[in-house]
Amino acid sequence: MSVAENLKHVRQQILELEQRVNRTSGSVCLLAVSKTKPLADIEAAYAAGQRRFGENYVQEAVDKNESLSHLKDIEWHFIGPIQSNKSRQIAETMTWVHTIDREKIARRLSEQRPANLPPLNVLIQVNISGEVSKSGILLEQLDDMILLVKQLPNIKLRGLMAIPAPQTSETDQIQVYAPLYQAFKALQQQDCDIDTLSIGMSGDMAAAIASGSTMVRVGTAIFGARDYTS
Structure with a gap:
């Protein structure tokens, strides 16, 4: 299919899935994960009405931003790990960053954001499964990171993001998401700008939407499998 x-x-x-759990239609937005995909695929998705695109690799994201600069209302979301020496490129080109988990990176992004651009929308990445191999802060560190980012x-803090360990059932996945959703709702009560809970990919979309996700990240189901030989 195209x-x-x-x-x-x-x-x-x-x-x-929204209807299944009595969510308002349109309350979950789609982030098309376009990493490693050619410009033609992004342009095809844009022509079909897609505006939010997620990239994991800094140079690829910067190059695509420049090549598709004529698409004025496109939103670029950086969803990969951030190295200190690449933060300026991200600050200068991205609309959103989903992977704030260190004070140094948060400060650099703020300092390096060009004055002619609106504040960079950011999400704090939470490691809700406590996996050593995963990026993100622990939930008990969240309050301190929120205070820092808000200063x-x-x-501009817009919410939270997580990539949990996969579970064997939807019920188990929902249980993993529950503490994050509670933290998100508590944060919303403190700050009217908080509106984004970025959880859910192709494998756990149902559990994520049942758990209050407002943004799901989908790549392969839109663009096909990645070509690792190119």
Whole structure:
């Protein structure tokens, strides 16, 4: 199927999952993960109405931002780990960053955000499964990170992001997400700008939407499998 047909299918899937758990239709937005995919695929998705695109690799993200600069209302979301020496490129080109988990990175992004651009929308990444191999802060560190991010003038806290360990059932996955959702709701009560809970990918979309996700990240189901030989 084409990118446009795949997008239509994924959007329908999201709609059905919203209805299944009595969520408002349209309350979950789709982030198309376009890492390693050619410009033509992104342009095809854009032509089909997609505006939010997620990238994991800094140079690839910067190059795509420049090549597709004529698409004025496109939103670039950086969803990969951030190295200190790459933070300026991210601050200068991205609309959103999902992977704030260190004070140094948060400060650098704020300091390096160009004055002519609006504040960079950021999400704090939480390691809700406590996996040593995963990025993100622990939930007990969240309050301190929130205070820090809110003090920085050129980034704007919009919510939380997580990539949990996969579970064997949807019920188990929902249980893993529960503490994060509670933290998200508590944060919303403190700050009216908090509106984004970025959880859920193709494998756990149903559990994520049942757990309050407002943004799911989907790549392969839209663009097809990645070509690791290119």
